Amino acid sequence: MLEAINLGCVRGDRQLFTNLNFLLEPGGLIEVRGPNGSGKTSLLRILCGLAAPAEGELRWRSEDIRSLDEGYSGEIAYLAHQNGVKDELTAIENLRISSALNGQALTKHETQTFLERVGLARCQDLPARVLSAGQRRRLALARLLAADASVWILDEVMASLDDAAVALSREFISNHLNDGGMAIVATHQELGLPASKTQRIDLRP
Amino acid sequence: MFWWLVWRDLILAWRRRADVLATLFFFVIVVSLFPLGIGPEGRLLRTIAPGVVWVAALLASMLSLGRMFAGDYQDGTLEQMLLSPQSIYLLVFGKVFAHWLISEVPLVVVAPLLGVQFGLAQNNLSTVAVSLLLGTPVLSIIGSVGAALTLGLRAANVLVALLVLPLFIPALIFGAGAVEASVNGASPRPWLLLLAATLIVTLVFGPWATGAALKISVE
Numbered sequence: 001m002l003e004a005i006n007l008g009c010v011r012g013d014r015q016l017f018t019n020l021n022f023l024l025e026p027g028g029l030i031e032v033r034g035p036n037g038s039g040k041t042s043l044l045r046i047l048c049g050l051a052a053p054a055e056g057e058l059r060w061r062s063e064d065i066r067s068l069d070e071g072y073s074g075e076i077a078y079l080a081h082q083n084g085v086k087d088e089l090t091a092i093e094n095l096r097i098s099s100a101l102n103g104q105a106l107t108k109h110e111t112q113t114f115l116e117r118v119g120l121a122r123c124q125d126l127p128a129r130v131l132s133a134g135q136r137r138r139l140a141l142a143r144l145l146a147a148d149a150s151v152w153i154l155d156e157v158m159a160s161l162d163d164a165a166v167a168l169s170r171e172f173i174s175n176h177l178n179d180g181g182m183a184i185v186a187t188h189q190e191l192g193l194p195a196s197k198t199q200r201i202d203l204r205p
Numbered sequence: 206m207f208w209w210l211v212w213r214d215l216i217l218a219w220r221r222r223a224d225v226l227a228t229l230f231f232f233v234i235v236v237s238l239f240p241l242g243i244g245p246e247g248r249l250l251r252t253i254a255p256g257v258v259w260v261a262a263l264l265a266s267m268l269s270l271g272r273m274f275a276g277d278y279q280d281g282t283l284e285q286m287l288l289s290p291q292s293i294y295l296l297v298f299g300k301v302f303a304h305w306l307i308s309e310v311p312l313v314v315v316a317p318l319l320g321v322q323f324g325l326a327q328n329n330l331s332t333v334a335v336s337l338l339l340g341t342p343v344l345s346i347i348g349s350v351g352a353a354l355t356l357g358l359r360a361a362n363v364l365v366a367l368l369v370l371p372l373f374i375p376a377l378i379f380g381a382g383a384v385e386a387s388v389n390g391a392s393p394r395p396w397l398l399l400l401a402a403t404l405i406v407t408l409v410f411g412p413w414a415t416g417a418a419l420k421i422s423v424e
Contacts, residue, residue, distance in 0.1 A: 048288060051424045074290030082281025088220040089213075098282070100209040102289045143285075 006056035034203030077149035083140040214303035232265035254323035255384030269308035293416035309341035332387035346411035353418035
């Protein structure tokens with residue numbers, strides 16, 4: 001489980017948030033909400049370990065994530081604004097290589113299965129350059145599924161997705177939670193997931 | 206993971222081979238301009254050959270340094286790599302090794318051919334190749350520190366040159382010294398050993414520095 005204790009973040013000379021506390025347990029979901037510029041992405045980057053909090057600490061299974069380092073990175077999967085997709089590689093190459101770099105060597109067949117699940121089976125051999133914004137987002141979702149991480153950290157996961165893909169991503173998140181996974185999602189849209197295990201963090205500018 | 210990373214960068218370079226060829230042609234043209242400009246004065250050409258070849262190699266490497274992390278930084282793949290559960294040393298080592306294979310090895314291969322224009326003898330040409338073989342990894346590693354530090358900055362290319370070129374000086378002195386010794390009929394061995402020692406030191410410390418710089422740049 002992931003525990004935040006008095007987290008604070010400063011950008012430039014602006015205090016984005018202070019005294020942020022939460023406890024995320026298996027099967028739990030945190031929705032991060034707030035207007036543009038309120039620090040949603042900054043919070044998520046702190047939760048990934050990409051940025052250090054200005055104050056407070058973040059504990060994974062009661063250990064500070066800074067002392068865990070790579071041990072913590074193996075537990076999380078981060079979907080950022082940028083999809084982390086290489087234009088020159090085909091969809092299937094993108095997924096295979098990014099998974100291998102993440103420590104999961106997928107066979108070609110497994111890679112195809114993941115692409116099918118996000119509805120990209122038809123474009124698997126096209127270079128990512130010619131894919132639409134929504135299709136690239138789907139490719140990033142496939143990477144998330146393949147990552148086999150226990151905490152999903154998702155930044156505007158539904159941006160530029162069509163209705164079918166939005167439904168798909170909801171289904172993925174809820175399956176992940178049912179399997180005992182955790183998720184932290186920054187979003188403007190309703191996730192429409194059962195409220196029992198959902199916590200909300202509202203960030204104010 | 207190391208080989209996947211190298212493999213990935215090789216595919217990317219192949220699909221964007223114009224960039225790689227531009228660096229190589231730059232090297233070929235700069236080195237070739239000197240014999241054309243100076244004329245067929247064998248003794249003078251042999252004297253300046255070591256310096257010219259080595260300085261041109263430094264400048265050609267500068268051209269490709271900016272590309273080492275910039276593309277991965279822009280499309281977010283660098284962030285993903287930093288979040289992978291692999292050691293950052295290995296990650297940097299893979300990127301640097303791929304950069305060396307793509308941008309530096311072609312220089313090592315063509316340099317002896319270019320040396321012919323300076324009237325260098327057979328054994329001098331092999332010293333050119335060996336000195337570059339030992340020296341270019343140093344350029345890639347030190348260059349990676351500069352490239353990582355200037356990631357995402359405006360005018361990053363100029364800044365990299367200012368940061369990194371002074372640090373290339375030891376490699377330049379030892380490398381050009383080896384070729385010069387060989388041209389003068391002395392043994393290039395001590396120079397090459399010094400160059401190898403430089404390589405080992407940068408190999409041990411360089412990737413750590415680059416890794417730390419990458420973490421700062423991404424934050």
